Amino acid sequence: MTNPLSVRGMARSRRRQREEALWESADTFEAVCDLTARWIEGGLIHHPGYGADEVDDETLPIRDTLVALNRAGCLTYGSEPADAGDNLYGSTGLPWRCRSNMFAWIAEPRLLYLLDDVCRSHGLWMVTAPAEHGTITDGYYWTLEADGQPVDVAHADELEAPGRDEIWFPHEAAAEQVLAATWVRVIDPDFDAGMRMWRALDTVARIRARARWAAV
16 A cells, blocks of 8 residues: 555655756746745745745745735845844843844846835835945844844844855856845834834835836
């Protein structure tokens, strides 16, 4: 008698192989954005830069926003909603809190200007590399505090985009387009703002989608 667990395991393995081939054939920035959106919403189980089949539970409240942003041409990476807890990384015993924040690559200038405008109108911090845009061009910022003290302090003009060895997209043409894009970090300065930043980013995705429909 065939073991049903073994059958499911083989089916999942074959599915993963098919999806690996999808990523390997994605040769444009837009194709990578589309596959990232499909993975975030649960349509794919393989992402070459992530060590799990699906997003973390903490990402679920912002999943729809991330999907919409990727479909709008904003390639997201390392997004976190605002959160707080009693133990910093479960080891120090210090109370901590984290600001909503998101890393992304943006290849199209019009989308970059739109994001800049929305961040300014909603009071959000935006830092870029190269540092040609953004609401913060000087001074320090951070997203994480432990016992009221900043943890990940960074200077606005020191944001560094990932290098080729940190970009996980297998197709060289897509990787080159990602390297040429602007690396962006968006942060809500208010630790207690809840979903404010993500509602603002929803606006970016909606405006971008309307612009694309109007251009058809």
